[in-house]
Amino acid sequence: MNYIQLDYFDLALAALLLVGVAALSLLLQLRIEKKLLLAGLRCALQLALVGLVLTKLFELVSPWWTGLAALAMVLFAGREIMARQERGFQPLWAYGIGTSAMLMAATLVTVFALTTQVKPEPWYDPRYALPLLGMILGNTMTGIALGLQRLTEGARQQRAGIEALLCLGATRRSALLPVTRQALTTALMPIINSLAATGLVSLPGMMTGQILAGVAPLDAVKYQLMIMFMIAGGTTLGAVTAVFVGLHRLTDNRDRLRLDRLVGE
Amino acid sequence: MLIVQNLSRPGLEPTSFELAAGECIALRGPSGAGKTLLLRALADLDPSDGEVLLDGTPRSRIPAPQWRRRVGYVPAEPGWWSERLDEHFQDWASQAGPARRLKIASSVAGRRVSQLSTGERQRLALLRALEHRPEVLLLDEPTGPLDDESTAAVEAMLREKQANGLALFWVTHDKRQAERVADRQFWIDRGRLREAVLAEAPQR
Numbered sequence: 001m002n003y004i005q006l007d008y009f010d011l012a013l014a015a016l017l018l019v020g021v022a023a024l025s026l027l028l029q030l031r032i033e034k035k036l037l038l039a040g041l042r043c044a045l046q047l048a049l050v051g052l053v054l055t056k057l058f059e060l061v062s063p064w065w066t067g068l069a070a071l072a073m074v075l076f077a078g079r080e081i082m083a084r085q086e087r088g089f090q091p092l093w094a095y096g097i098g099t100s101a102m103l104m105a106a107t108l109v110t111v112f113a114l115t116t117q118v119k120p121e122p123w124y125d126p127r128y129a130l131p132l133l134g135m136i137l138g139n140t141m142t143g144i145a146l147g148l149q150r151l152t153e154g155a156r157q158q159r160a161g162i163e164a165l166l167c168l169g170a171t172r173r174s175a176l177l178p179v180t181r182q183a184l185t186t187a188l189m190p191i192i193n194s195l196a197a198t199g200l201v202s203l204p205g206m207m208t209g210q211i212l213a214g215v216a217p218l219d220a221v222k223y224q225l226m227i228m229f230m231i232a233g234g235t236t237l238g239a240v241t242a243v244f245v246g247l248h249r250l251t252d253n254r255d256r257l258r259l260d261r262l263v264g265e
Numbered sequence: 266m267l268i269v270q271n272l273s274r275p276g277l278e279p280t281s282f283e284l285a286a287g288e289c290i291a292l293r294g295p296s297g298a299g300k301t302l303l304l305r306a307l308a309d310l311d312p313s314d315g316e317v318l319l320d321g322t323p324r325s326r327i328p329a330p331q332w333r334r335r336v337g338y339v340p341a342e343p344g345w346w347s348e349r350l351d352e353h354f355q356d357w358a359s360q361a362g363p364a365r366r367l368k369i370a371s372s373v374a375g376r377r378v379s380q381l382s383t384g385e386r387q388r389l390a391l392l393r394a395l396e397h398r399p400e401v402l403l404l405d406e407p408t409g410p411l412d413d414e415s416t417a418a419v420e421a422m423l424r425e426k427q428a429n430g431l432a433l434f435w436v437t438h439d440k441r442q443a444e445r446v447a448d449r450q451f452w453i454d455r456g457r458l459r460e461a462v463l464a465e466a467p468q469r
Binding site: 158160161164165166167168169170171178252254255257 | 308309310311312328329330331333334337338339340342343344345346347353390393394397
């Protein structure tokens with residue numbers, strides 16, 4: 001593979017863009033220059049740190065360190081799910097439901113991809129495992145966060161209709177079926193949209209990266225397709241799990257709607 | 266038929282009473298006294314303590330969906346899960362007769378639920394509950410938004426069902442309606458239920 005390496009001078013040139021934008025903000029009194037520079041700095045620091053950690057992990061190729069890094073990623077993503085709930089499940093429940101659903105779905109899909117399709121030697125080689133997990137995790141996280149939010153929001157909004165169904169003898173599953181459907185549709189919308197729009201509207205980041213690194217476009221496409229299917233599978237698995245666990249938390253064994261278990265009730 | 270023993274929940278003090286088949290108990294009380302809390306606890310829509318028995322069987326031994334089919338509940342503001350009216354009934358066609366009796370215009374069939382008037386929705390919710398042939402019916406102001414003529418039609422239909430054994434627990438703010446429909450009258454205030462000695466119930 002041949003690719004053009006960037007040196008620090010090239011990076012500094014790119015960073016000039018950010019400085020230029022900040023100057024523009026000052027000139028126009030937009031007051032975003034501070035936020036922008038701070039975010040840029042944070043991004044640089046975070047990525048540099050990740051780069052260092054990945055370098056170390058790639059040297060080690062240890063199942064334990066790789067697993068630990070993967071677990072840390074899942075825990076961070078769980079926090080993100082919790083933070084994105086507005087008047088939804090209580091934070092610890094959102095964290096618990098989100099993290100466990102994600103852990104299950106992302107692990108299953110990543111291990112499946114590593115052991116049957118990519119097949120690096122050893123299969124847990126962090127150079128393959130961590131980027132794959134990262135991509136699957138990012139999308140599964142969004143799906144679960146959206147699904148849980150829509151579930152609790154829908155149950156609140158449609159409370160009267162749900163309780164009317166319960167009053168006529170519906171079980172909790174059937175009374176909440178419309179809300180369940182809405183939640184899963186919302187959760188899967190981003191991945192369905194990106195499956196449909198990929199290539200036409202946007203070139204996926206990973207494919208672009210591989211092409212820049214000198215991989216033949218058709219090979220990059222094959223990789224990208226595999227990733228998209230993995231993401232679709234992981235998101236669906238994670239969202240379905242989270243929404244169904246959420247459904248149980250929203251109801252009880254006497255088939256009651258328990259909105260009192262949400263924040264702000 | 267329905268035996269309530271020390272039923273309580275936050276906002277409702279332990280409550281005990283019996284409701285016989287074909288009987289009607291009217292419940293009155295000021296706003297916020299716990300009328301709706303009591304009905305929801307009876308329908309098992311909210312957690313509560315104490316025991317409720319139906320025909321001698323404790324509620325805890327009856328699956329909740331089955332309980333709610335047998336002990337129907339029509340809230341003051343009934344909920345709808347679809348914009349199409351017929352989707353709320355098992356057999357909408359067979360409701361034409363009863364709907365006519367309740368003075369519901371036949372044109373409702375073609376309208377969306379959100380286009381129906383409050384009074385129409387109230388009566389349709391009653392028909393929807395009756396379609397499941399409950400043994401007990403918990404009613405929260407079933408004629409609140411209705412005019413005198415429709416109110417009389419609702420009362421007549423319920424009296425007929427009562428003659429066939431339906432037991433009614435009827436929340437109303439209207440003292441005269443309570444006197445008209447009820448065999449016994451209850452009064453609730455600040456979560457405390459008691460049977461009203463008629464002279465004792467505050468005049469409105």
